[in-house]
Amino acid sequence: xxxxxxxxxxxxxxxxxxxxxxxxxxxxxxxxxxxxxxxxxxxxxxxxxxxxxxxxxxxxxxxxxxxxxxxxxxxxxxxxxxxxxxxxxxxxxxxxxxxxxxxxxxxxxxxxxxx
Amino acid sequence: xxxxxxxxxxxxxxxxxxxxxxxxxxxxxxxxxxxxxxxxxxxxxxxxxxxxxxxxxxxxxxxxxxxxxxxxxxxxxxxxxxxxxxxxxxxxxxxxxxxxxxxxxxxxxxxxx
Numbered sequence: 001x002x003x004x005x006x007x008x009x010x011x012x013x014x015x016x017x018x019x020x021x022x023x024x025x026x027x028x029x030x031x032x033x034x035x036x037x038x039x040x041x042x043x044x045x046x047x048x049x050x051x052x053x054x055x056x057x058x059x060x061x062x063x064x065x066x067x068x069x070x071x072x073x074x075x076x077x078x079x080x081x082x083x084x085x086x087x088x089x090x091x092x093x094x095x096x097x098x099x100x101x102x103x104x105x106x107x108x109x110x111x112x113x114x115x
Numbered sequence: 116x117x118x119x120x121x122x123x124x125x126x127x128x129x130x131x132x133x134x135x136x137x138x139x140x141x142x143x144x145x146x147x148x149x150x151x152x153x154x155x156x157x158x159x160x161x162x163x164x165x166x167x168x169x170x171x172x173x174x175x176x177x178x179x180x181x182x183x184x185x186x187x188x189x190x191x192x193x194x195x196x197x198x199x200x201x202x203x204x205x206x207x208x209x210x211x212x213x214x215x216x217x218x219x220x221x222x223x224x225x226x227x228x
Binding site: 032034036042043044045046049051090094096102103104105106107108 | 117148150157158159160163171173205207213215216217218219220221222
């Protein structure tokens with residue numbers, strides 16, 4: 001079964017600082033990878049996704065992520081965060097093949113951006 | 116707005132009771148997924164239905180059951196509720212059997228007292 005690890009539970013940054021949130025997954029086969037964001041009191045929103053092709057994917061709101069297959073990683077980045085980026089960020093994996101259909105989520109990283 | 120709707124938004128009930136949560140997927144989506152989000156367990160997959168049939172099961176308790184109706188809306192039934200069932204229950208939908216993208220609803224916050 002696949003699993004997802006997010007190394008940082010809580011990250012605190014000042015506005016304009018650069019962001020990198022780590023995500024590692026364990027699964028030997030082909031995967032689809034996702035980052036979701038959950039703003040306070042709201043539902044999960046898809047930030048970006050990787051299915052195949054260019055390992056550097058761009059999402060909404062200036063976020064990007066890089067898939068490094070050899071490291072089983074899919075780290076989320078943003079060059080300059082804003083106060084409105086304060087939210088919880090979840091990395092998720094959908095393993096292809098077999099009977100697995102569901103998303104497996106990491107434990108989430110709470111990002112607090114100070115004005 | 117993802118296009119996935121869930122009702123009710125909040126539910127407060129007592130231990131031992133039974134509740135039903137409802138989800139309507141995005142127009143055109145055939146798959147519905149149920150997830151539970153709690154502080155101690157994080158986001159966990161419960162069950163998936165595709166075009167009316169159960170297709171995948173995760174960490175769903177025997178006290179919980181779900182179904183998907185011909186109009187593709189889904190219901191999650193939780194019975195013999197315990198304090199530990201208090202959580203946010205999300206529904207997600209996707210076009211196909213294996214996603215690829217899942218769109219989440221606003222969730223139902225269940226509080227068991």
